[in-house]
Amino acid sequence: MNYLLWLFPALTVAAAVASGRISTTLAAFLGLVVAIPVAALTGPGLFGGEQLMVALTRGFWIGLTIAPYILGGLFFWQIAVPGARPGAQGTLPVETKAPSSALAQRRLLFFACFLIGPFAESATGFGVGMLGTIALIRHLNISPRHLMVFALMSQTLIPWGGMGSGTMLAAAYARMPANEMGFYSALPTGLLMLIWLPLFWRTAKLAGFKASRRESVREAIWISVGLSLLAIATLYLGPEAALLATYGPLIVIYYLFERRPDLKHTLATSRKILPFILLISSLALSRLAPEAQHTLSTVAAVTPFSDLPAWPPLYHAGSWLVAGGVLTALWQRRAASLAREGVAAWNTGKPAVLAVFLFAMMAEVLSAAGISQAIANGMFAKLEQGALVLTPLLSGAFGILTNSGNAPNSLFMSSQLALGIQAGLGIPAVAALQHVSGTAMSSFSPVRMSIAATLTHGHGQERTVYAALLPYIGMCFALLAMMACAIML
Template identity: 60%
Template sequence: MTYFLWSLPTLTLLAAIVSGRVNPTIAATLGLACAVPVALLTGPSAWFDAQYLYVALLRGLWIGAVIAPYIVGGLLFWQVAARSSSTSSSQSPLAIPTSNSSHDGISKRRLVFFACFLVGPFAESATGFGVGMLGTVMLIRHLGFAPRHLMVFALLSQTVIPWGAMSSGTILAAAYARIPAVQLGLYSVLPVTLLMLVWLSLFWQTARKAGMAASRMECLREAGWIGACMVCLAATTAALGPETALLAAYGPLIVLRYVLDNKPTRSQALAAATKVLPYVVLIACLALTRLVPELRSTLDSLWRVTPFTDLPSWAPLFHAGSWLIVGSIVTAWVRGQPSVLGTEIKSAWATGKHAVLAVFLFAMMAEVLTASGISGAFAVAIFAVLGEKTILLTPPLSGAFGVLTNSGNPGNSLFLPSQVALAVQAGLSVPAVAALQQVSGMSLGLFSPVRMSIAATLSSGRGQERQVYTQLVPFAVMALMVLMVLALGVVLYR
């Protein structure tokens, strides 16, 4: 009975999500509202009382406050940059011109690969919220694909999602796991790289069905590009941290790929450079703040706030979210459009408010369950029954939450504290367990009905979701098997 009571917050959250009648904010509110009395009345920690509850809630609020600027700042900067050459914020700043006179054969396929695996992930890293799908579709929708094929190509922009929204999900997961965000990002590279083989297979199948069959050499070339992306991503994650890693890694690769594929004229190159200039400047500035030791030390120490020694600090001059917000203001002024800031701030908040509020609520719920001892007690009980094999449940459980919630954050808030306790008890690698949890929830979220709905809307494919899911199911199974093998590896090789 006690374990059932401890499960009520999770069951309440899950029931609210599955019902489809409430948004993520309300679902998280219900979960937190259930967690508070359960923790106070039934939590195993005898010392957990109203005072400790207050501290746990404050800790959750602090985690949310550190993450929120990534979300709002990324959305705001994207929208302001999109207005650089247009009064409409719906235009993608990465919809750069191409010089191919024909979209037949190999040039068409290369443009689609460029959109799916370079531009889409870059846009998703800058903003999150499926904007990568928008960037991908805007680049290739004029090529005449059937909606079901365009939907798959749109979804492929979500394949490097642990670095999405300035890696806010990874930073949040690192806070739950009490490990450095850089360490979690680096440990996440391997599972993401292995999953890229699954996503690349999906791309090859869809390209063939869409009439873009290619030689084995072209497929090897595409695999080589994916490998280069992953190597660069690992390097920038280690050097810069996960927030700006994908932007810094993919930015130069996008330029290189664009030049190699299109061989643009001077005017075309200038037009493309003008569109992406705000991002070039921002990435360069962020890279400098992280690569120059003296500058990094100064910015990271000025006005630094650390209310909890085991949680991320707030350094406003070093935080990437702050740079995104300031970059938005500077870009608007340089473009002579300061008047759009008010409109774009409202738009960014309207788009991101549920994600921001959910981050606060999920973090508070996780801290309450951890402080009350419920997460640790669950880990001990499960370990007593299943032992180390408990880790094998991580991919299906986390993946299921990722599909249901379109995010890895709910699964992380519910499972990571328990899994960290389990890893410590079993002598397993905490970063490896945390990365498995993080990547399972984030990556399998690609199959979420929410993302499918966005892809269908962008691709004019309403009513074709069932066909697309039929194609995706084998690849979902393959992805789950990859993660299960990784889970087994975590158990066997410590």
């Protein structure tokens, strides 16, 4: 009976989101409200008013370290890409003239789905990657149902979305360095490409963009190179700047090699992307230069909890994004728009920010009461190592329901790590699989599908798209289970 009560907060969140009538933010609030009495009345550990205040404070601090990535990324993107604010009309800082040959169109399709889309998603999050992908290929006369699938391709590297904010949060839950969490996440993310890439090939063929086997191999090589560089960059730069620092140059190389623009177009495009070049270069240098890294990460750093991330205002990527947005606005002589863009960034990011705070508080409450550990003990006693296979599948299901990896990480990370410790398994691998399971599967959430339908004018075709995606969703779950089994060997 206790186990059912301990799972009640998670079941409350799932039921609220599945109803379709309650937002993720409100569902998180309900989960927290339910978690507090469950922890106080049924938790195996001592949990009174003092423990509650500490847990809520810890959760608030975790949210406080993550929120600047979300809001800062939105703010910088809106400033650097005029018209990117919701409701405004703008263009991405790349050339969008339609290529004439079938091969060039196919390569533009790949470029938009696997380079521009993930880059835009990493810079900001919140489906901006879908917007970037669609903006580049809309003029190719693709049907909405196929365009919706291509839009979802921008989410393939979602652990690095929103400046890696989700990975930073997962690392906080797992009590491990963010660089390590991101690095280990690269392998399961890369294996899931074995499903994403065939989905791209099949959809491209159905949409009329056939390619030779040689071209498909070429695309696979591009993805392999990108993922390899991303893994290395994550280890040294951290998940905040890794994708921007690697895919930025890859985009430039691909664009110059494929489009071969003249000097005039090259200079015009360079001017448009200059804010991105400067910001990414500065972030990379601040993390590669040991002296600069030490100084920036220690000056005025706030560390209220020794086992949680610190707040270094001069080193935090969120601070750099805000500063980059302000400097870009001044350079563009748009200082008067700063307040408006700041309000727009808050309005867009507010639901996600509030959900991060609430889920973090909920996770800390359940952990402080000993519930997370007790659930892990019970699962291990009943299923032994088989419990490690079940949790990634639950996380994936929650990722689809909540449109985020934050909810499953907050609910299951502690239990999954406890299971891993009891089973004597590699904790980084267990934590990374848990993180990628919820994060990657969130790409199939109804919320993402709704965004894709809105951007492509494909309302009413969601069920058709889901029917096409269903075999691939099943393969993703099967692959996650196989990865869990491989960790246990």
